[in-house]
Amino acid sequence: MSQLKSRESLDKTGVTIRDADEGDAVAGVVPRWVTLPETVEEISAVLRVCAEQDLALAPVGGGTKLHWGRPPERCDVLLDLCCLNEILEHASGDLVVRAQAGVTMDALTAALAAEGQELALDAAPGATVGGTLATATAGPRSFRYGTPRDLLIGITVVLADGTIARSGGKVVKNVAGYDLGKLFTGSYGTLGVIAEATFRLHPLPADRRWLVTRVAPERVRELAVALAASQAEPSAVEIDRPDPGGPVTVAALVEGSAADLRALALREVAGGEVAPGPPPWWGLLPDDEPPHGTGPAGETPDAARPAGEVLVEVRFPPNALNGVLDAARDAGFRLRGSPVSGRLHLAPVGEVTEEALAAAVAGLRERVAVVxxxxxxxxxxxxxxxxxALPLMRRVKERFDPGRRMSPGRFVGGI
Structure with a gap:
């Protein structure tokens, strides 16, 4: 009876709703229903019902990172933001754009490029504005332009009780004492629902060139530092090592005027080849790609999971890079990321059991700053x-979601 009443209450909001299936699972947990609001006000209506009926809710954008984070303690409603897909305002003269959370980064990139501008975030195919903020994913060019948190200048969110709050940009209603943009970026949907975002833009570069070279692991740190400090001013320096015991591919991106000549100057430092396009792995996390090590039909042993289901992030001071490379090699992990920003993403090669992954992660934590x-x-x-900062984070969770209905248990410390 309680489930029937909850469904009836959701139906009364007028929001499109359907029964969930396995394809809607959040980290393996299948919700009861999927709602598809089309406005901020409809998001608010759904959250008010969830508060009244004590329904747990998880927001979703493109679904590219739903396997990130812990499984929710419970999930009654999946709030699909795909219908909030409008670019609301583009003030090209001010280099500012405001977009709804369900806008894909691909669509936003195309629209801005038509006006000679860009949002300098390198998102995975299919990622949305809201999902990029909720997971705080930062691509290669964060080295020069900053992370999503740095480029965000305004945000509209819907809190757990249905309150619509805005911060930064054109403020209508704020939450006193809180920078909502910074709080909600990287919160995995545990504080509320990101509905709209306003970003600072950059002019679209006139040209781009990539330098790509391959070196032994012991040369990577010195080379990366030299490239980053070069007068050619690269926008990004990335590395890729698909074989844990093999050489490392180093790629640097040069943007803007005389990009071809500046890339040639980098080649004098690093060797390699200059190309007009990126290497195929550029801007992709290891779990953005098809799983490695599976059989012809994608099958794996019962005790193991495909590498594509596992992602490890390592943050470190750049001078500790050699230790990170050694630790990843010893753990049997392939890696990719920015040696100059101090962030790499690792994934096992082939299948990995729970015991092997736990041991590898523990070994990395003994040798690396943050894993x-x-x-x-x-x-x-x-x-x-x-x-x-866990005690502070728990206080923030209690302030914004005292009923623990927003993606409960998904984030650090069971938040």
């Missing part, structure tokens, strides 16, 4: 490690 596991199918693998 998190955004994606893992295994419950006994400690995803976050020690987090000094």
């Amino acid at each position: 998190t596991v955004p994606a893992s199918p295994y419950e006994r693998v400690e995803r976050w490690g020690p987090v000094g």
Whole structure:
């Protein structure tokens, strides 16, 4: 009877709703229903019903990162933001854009490019504005332009009780004492629902060139530092090592005027080849790609999971790069990311068991500054490690979601 009443209450909002299926699972947990609001006000209506009926809710954008984070403690409603897909305002003279959370980054990129501008975030195919903020994913060019948090200048969110709040940009209603943009970026949907975002833009570069070279692991740190400090001013320096014991591919991006000549100057430093397009792995996380090590039909042993379901993130001071490369090699992990920003993403090669992954992560934590596991199918693998700010984060969760209805348990410390 309670479930029937909850469904009736959701139906009364006028929001499109359907029964969920396995394809709607959030980190393996299948919700009861999927709602498809078309306005901020409809998001608010759904959240008010969830508050009245004590229904747990998880927002979703493109679904490219739904396997990130811990499985929710419960999930009654999946709030699909695909219908909030409008670019609301583009003030090209001010280099500002305001877009709804369901706008794909691909669509936003195309629309801005037509006006000679860009949002300098390198998102995975299919990612949305809201999902990019909720997971705080930062691509190669964060080295020069900053992370999503740095480029965000305004945000509209819907809180757990249905309150619509705005911060930054054109403020209508704020939450006193809180920078909502910074709080909600990287919160995995545990504080509320991101509905709209306003970003600072950059002019679209006139030209781009990539320098790509391959070197031994022991040369990577010195070379990366030299490239980053070069007068050619690269926008990004990335590395890729698909074979844990093999050489490392180093790629640097040069943008803007005389990009071809500046890339040639980098080649004098690093060797390699200059190309007008990126290497195929550029801007992709290891779990954005098809799983490695599966059989012809994608089958794996019962005790193991495909590498594509596992992602480890390592953050470190750039001078510790050699130790990170050694630790990843010893753990049997392929890696990719920015040696100059101090962020790499690792994934096992082939299938990995729970025991092997837990041991590898523990070994990495003994040798590397900060190790998190955004994606893992295994419950006994400690995803976050020690987090000094956890008491403060729990107080923020209590302030914004005292009923623990927003993606409960998905984030660090069971938040």
